Amino acid sequence: MYQAAYLFVIFLVFRVITGAFLFGKWRQTKKQNLLLLVIFFFMNALTLLFLVFENLMLYDVNTIITMVIGLVFIDRTFYQDRKSPFKLLLALTLVLGALSVVFLMIFQQSIIFEPNTSFLLHNIFVGADFAIFGLWSFIAAASSLKTFSSSDAVEPWVKGRYRLVKFYSICIILVGSLTLFTPVEGTVNWALLVILVANILRIAGETIAWIMPNFLKKYYNRGYTTTALIEELSEEEIMEGMR
Amino acid sequence: MSNVTNFFGEYLASLTEKETRSCKGMIRLAVLDKFPGKTPEQINFNELKEVFNTSLKERLDNVSTPNTEQISQNIASYLVKNQSLLTMA
Numbered sequence: 153m154y155q156a157a158y159l160f161v162i163f164l165v166f167r168v169i170t171g172a173f174l175f176g177k178w179r180q181t182k183k184q185n186l187l188l189l190v191i192f193f194f195m196n197a198l199t200l201l202f203l204v205f206e207n208l209m210l211y212d213v214n215t216i217i218t219m220v221i222g223l224v225f226i227d228r229t230f231y232q233d234r235k236s237p238f239k240l241l242l243a244l245t246l247v248l249g250a251l252s253v254v255f256l257m258i259f260q261q262s263i264i265f266e267p268n269t270s271f272l273l274h275n276i277f278v279g280a281d282f283a284i285f286g287l288w289s290f291i292a293a294a295s296s297l298k299t300f301s302s303s304d305a306v307e308p309w310v311k312g313r314y315r316l317v318k319f320y321s322i323c324i325i326l327v328g329s330l331t332l333f334t335p336v337e338g339t340v341n342w343a344l345l346v347i348l349v350a351n352i353l354r355i356a357g358e359t360i361a362w363i364m365p366n367f368l369k370k371y372y373n374r375g376y377t378t379t380a381l382i383e384e385l386s387e388e389e390i391m392e393g394m395r
Numbered sequence: 396m397s398n399v400t401n402f403f404g405e406y407l408a409s410l411t412e413k414e415t416r417s418c419k420g421m422i423r424l425a426v427l428d429k430f431p432g433k434t435p436e437q438i439n440f441n442e443l444k445e446v447f448n449t450s451l452k453e454r455l456d457n458v459s460t461p462n463t464e465q466i467s468q469n470i471a472s473y474l475v476k477n478q479s480l481l482t483m484a
Contacts, residue, residue, distance in 0.1 A: 186482065306398050394413050
């Protein structure tokens with residue numbers, strides 16, 4: 153295996169762990185959007201596997217499918233019964249994805265354009281897909297958090313999870329924006345290194361956000377006292393309190 | 396871990412001007428009416444919306460709360476706006 157492949161395998165392991173953890177949560181709650189997230193993480197792991205084996209075509213196709221699942225997750229989690237740009241973003245993702253595949257084929261066959269030109273165009277389309285996904289994820293999390301950020305009814309760790317979603321969404325946008333500057337296969341430049349760091353931060357952010365260990369929840373909740381005393385009230389007391 | 400109950404309970408308290416803990420209890424009872432054995436944290440968006448539109452409204456009617464139709468609509472709209480809490484919390 154080439155050197156970077158070891159790093160991709162580490163990324164892959166984190167994706168599988170997060171996916172497996174969320175699968176357990178889904179089995180408990182049966183909430184459909186959690187299942188979408190499970191599929192998103194497993195598909196992402198598969199994408200990384202294609203990268204390990206240097207199959208760029210399957211990597212591209214799988215990336216597009218993963219993005220689509222990610223968009224469906226955002227729509228089902230934040231935008232049910234609300235005005236949503238989902239259809240527009242889905243169409244854009246598919247068109248850009250198809251173009252990236254076409255230009256990758258052109259690059260691999262070395263037809264029509266210079267290889268550098270077709271690879272650059274391929275990177276632009278792939279990068280745009282990442283940027284669209286990251287931007288919508290950021291907007292969805294930021295606008296939701298804004299509506300209850302001052303509410304004491306929501307525990308600080310939950311707000312922390314939204315902030316982590318915002319954080320890793322920025323990393324995804326950064327990855328997408330810099331993909332344009334990545335060099336043709338086999339070489340390394342500054343953009344590739346920044347993308348690598350952004351990906352490490354993204355994966356760390358996603359893992360922490362969705363697994364959120366208890367010690368971190370406790371850390372976020374330090375000094376927070378819940379006002380929930382509902383278990384102490386009987387049905388009669390509740391109904392009486394409402395009269 | 397009762398973010399959903401607390402969040403919508405507090406909102407119901409602001410709408411009805413009743414005690415917050417009674418409103419939180421009211422939401423729990425309304426969920427139990429529709430989905431026995433479940434808590435607001437265990438149901439999905441469509442189920443909670445249905446609760447707000449039916450059993451919560453009925454319970455508010457039973458205690459002679461004024462404007463129950465409006466309250467039911469407002470809390471359902473509030474849910475639509477904050478639906479992500481059902482997954483994120």
